[in-house]
Amino acid sequence: MGSLAHTGSAMTAAFLASLVEAVEALTIVLAVATVRGWRPAGFGAIAGLMLLVLIVVALGPLLDQVPLHLLQLAIGILLLLFGMRWLRKAILRSAGVIPLHDEAMAFATETAELREKARRYDARADWLAALASFKAVLLEGLEVVFIVIALSTGRGLLVPASAGALAACLLVAGMGFVVRRPLARVPENTLKFAVGVMLAAFGIFWTGEGLGVAWPGADLSIVAFAALFLAVGRAAAALARCPSAETLP
């Protein structure tokens, strides 16, 4: 039961987090494709994916050399930093304190920047476009890789976490290919809120395990932590919501 809860929550967290990252990467790849065509966009994206695979293949075996106890502590702290960062941002966005992330605006900004670059450096425009696509896939992909490694390390959950991440990436790539425009309707803040809650819950669990805490209910305690973070996060968003509050830049 506990193992099932752990597997399910790791897979769901990896899926939702990867969905957010994949949408952000797709927005830039689509902007590149719109300005310079699919050739540089696809070339950059594939090069980024290949470098990601190399990073995973090179660093993956090194993790086995680190003692489990230390790995749990390190990964737990990183998950806490990562998850709480997302949760804080999602709460502030939900409360209207900072503006929501707008994929349509990100697409427009990226397209305008690429057009300006293409105008100034016409001869190198395709190369610059491919580089933009490469950077987007690499940077967003690194976040996906970190989440998958953090959720799976030491518990043999690499397959379910990778499957969740891969499913999200394929889903976004497929939808992007069909609609050929940014996926602006994805409720990014809700997803970030959910993922922040899950990663923070995993972070508490792993850090505690690394410190030698025997959590009551073992793996099932993650569900309780997630419920607590969700309740506190929603309460914080409700308290921070102020009708007249102006958003921070």
Next chain:
Amino acid sequence: MSTVGAVLRELAGLFVEDGSLALEIVAVVVLAGISAALIPDVPLAAGAILLFGCLGVLLANVGCSRALARIKQREATFKS
């Protein structure tokens, strides 16, 4: 070179966006670690410090961000 710099900045930004939040989380983990070392017979004490400390840090940080937004709003109103 700028790509390498961007990757490194993005890597750091993965974990640290608001420096004070990151520092407070690390402080809570250190406190929990000290508790686990000093009172190993009650390991749940470290767990409680970790869990409720992080929840407290989150609430305090959101409260501070909201207060900052209000101050900026008042300053903008005053200037205009």
